Amino acid sequence: MARDEVLKNYIDGEWRDASTGGRIEVDNPATGETIAIVAEAGPEDVELAVEAAQRVFEERVLIDMHPYDRGRMLFRIADALEARGSELATMLCDDTGKALNVAESEVQTTVRYLRYYGGLADKHEGRSIPRGANLVDYTIRSPFGVSGQIVPWNFPLELTARSLACALATGNSVVVKSPELAPLSGIAMAEACEVAGVPAGAVNVITGYGHIAGQALIDNASVRHLVFTGSMATGQNVLRAAAERIVPCIMELGGKSAAIVHADANLDEVLESIRIGTFMNAGQNCNGLTRLLVDRTIADELTDKLKAYVKGLSLGCGRDNCDITPLISQRQRSSVEQACQTAIEQGARLVTGGSTVVDRDGYFMAGTVFADVRSDSALFHKETFGPVLAVTTFDNVEEAVNLSNGTDQGLAAGVFTRDIDKALWTADRLWAGHVYVNGWFVSGVETPFGGINKSGYGREKGVEALDGYVQTRNVGIKVSPPLLS
Numbered sequence: 001m002a003r004d005e006v007l008k009n010y011i012d013g014e015w016r017d018a019s020t021g022g023r024i025e026v027d028n029p030a031t032g033e034t035i036a037i038v039a040e041a042g043p044e045d046v047e048l049a050v051e052a053a054q055r056v057f058e059e060r061v062l063i064d065m066h067p068y069d070r071g072r073m074l075f076r077i078a079d080a081l082e083a084r085g086s087e088l089a090t091m092l093c094d095d096t097g098k099a100l101n102v103a104e105s106e107v108q109t110t111v112r113y114l115r116y117y118g119g120l121a122d123k124h125e126g127r128s129i130p131r132g133a134n135l136v137d138y139t140i141r142s143p144f145g146v147s148g149q150i151v152p153w154n155f156p157l158e159l160t161a162r163s164l165a166c167a168l169a170t171g172n173s174v175v176v177k178s179p180e181l182a183p184l185s186g187i188a189m190a191e192a193c194e195v196a197g198v199p200a201g202a203v204n205v206i207t208g209y210g211h212i213a214g215q216a217l218i219d220n221a222s223v224r225h226l227v228f229t230g231s232m233a234t235g236q237n238v239l240r241a242a243a244e245r246i247v248p249c250i251m252e253l254g255g256k257s258a259a260i261v262h263a264d265a266n267l268d269e270v271l272e273s274i275r276i277g278t279f280m281n282a283g284q285n286c287n288g289l290t291r292l293l294v295d296r297t298i299a300d301e302l303t304d305k306l307k308a309y310v311k312g313l314s315l316g317c318g319r320d321n322c323d324i325t326p327l328i329s330q331r332q333r334s335s336v337e338q339a340c341q342t343a344i345e346q347g348a349r350l351v352t353g354g355s356t357v358v359d360r361d362g363y364f365m366a367g368t369v370f371a372d373v374r375s376d377s378a379l380f381h382k383e384t385f386g387p388v389l390a391v392t393t394f395d396n397v398e399e400a401v402n403l404s405n406g407t408d409q410g411l412a413a414g415v416f417t418r419d420i421d422k423a424l425w426t427a428d429r430l431w432a433g434h435v436y437v438n439g440w441f442v443s444g445v446e447t448p449f450g451g452i453n454k455s456g457y458g459r460e461k462g463v464e465a466l467d468g469y470v471q472t473r474n475v476g477i478k479v480s481p482p483l484l485s
């Protein structure tokens, strides 16, 4: 792409400039340099996109397609993305700042979501309900219509695929609002849909700011289903708009997930989980390992190990596959720095890091560990979304579970122990959508994902996700006995 080319919105099968003529400059978080310019969609563009999606729904284009063919359409989108795999991984690296190996894995996960739900498209069945001799009764699992999908910047390609695949598999049409900080994945997804022959208007992708294009999407009367993945504050705003129109929502919000480390844990496994759970993608992971709850008897030993381990992690550009890559923006880095400052003011002990990296361009922040983090402090409760770990000690299993459950969120939780009884007892009591035992992020596209409490509701991933994209309707038929001659 030429640097001054403005990348367009994909609406009704066509590439369109923004009606406002507005544009958004996209920068590389590792350098601060502009890498692309995208059209800034306004309310008029959103209206056009929703109209196109609504027409597809009213004309029953996807509903009447054989589910097997909807599945094959998803396979073709997957093929189109896979064919550009290494190019897309590099794009993700530059657009979000993440490490190339993380970006490669995101592309693979994206392809797997599309194939997984493609395979399920003809298996999401209704049921027949026995009601006696003179009645036939069955259910139909119908799409909602236009699904408005709002995507965050931390995993923009796989999170676009995750919701879009479920929506198309079940016959909904889609308008995706890509994140303004990392909009290139949405464009790549639209390009793949075009290559795959997705009917015009079935998938529309707009790039624009949340408070303008996002707001116009959630307020649009024809949008009958919302999927929001992002922060709690924006999620509450989405819910208010949805409440006005009684629109169902899938809410995938943030977390403050804790790992419990018992005295018998394999500490090397714990450190490896911290490398990926806390520091991968600069800690910008909704289900990241952000709090470490450690048995007091091993707290000093583990904190010393942690200090050496985190200092030894490589920091640098995503293209060099470093462990700690830049944050998405200067604003995000300032917010993380502020959280560190508050932690110190509230009595936490800085073990390592805590500051921005000043000797290079980009939005880098050192890998940071705080010990003695009090359970009433902001660092214990508030999502930081940066490379920061908060360590707190416990004296017994009940206290560990209470500390883990002691925030108003509940996306993920973990336990490290060699004792299977202790692991199962704890897993049962950890109030979170996911419990990881002896390894962080041990889940896949086929395992259901979602929050408890203020981390949201509804499930993405796994077979369960499809249920959130359909409404069950019932047909009851009175059968009259035939006239006997």
Ligand SMILES: NC(=O)c1ccc[n+]([C@@H]2O[C@H](COP(=O)([O-])OP(=O)(O)OC[C@H]3O[C@@H](n4cnc5c(N)ncnc54)[C@H](O)[C@@H]3O)[C@@H](O)[C@H]2O)c1
Pocket: 150, 151, 152, 153, 154, 155, 159, 177, 178, 179, 180, 208, 209, 210, 211, 212, 213, 214, 215, 218, 229, 230, 231, 232, 233, 234, 235, 237, 238, 251, 252, 253, 254, 255, 285, 286, 287, 383, 385, 411, 450, 451, 456
């Ligand atoms: N649970 C999950 O699956 C999951 C996955 C990834 C990220 N997250 C969460 O996302 C957050 C980070 O992402 P973020 O900073 O992009 O979140 P964000 O809430 O700032 O933005 C998310 C999306 O919402 C849009 N938006 C902003 N204001 C809007 C408005 N008024 N109306 C409609 N849309 C609007 C943005 O443009 C963006 O596309 C973290 O809290 C993280 O935990 C959750």
Ligand SMILES: C[N+](C)(C)CC=O
Pocket: 154, 155, 158, 159, 284, 285, 286, 287
């Ligand atoms: C997309 N995921 C689940 C890997 C990390 C969420 O931010």
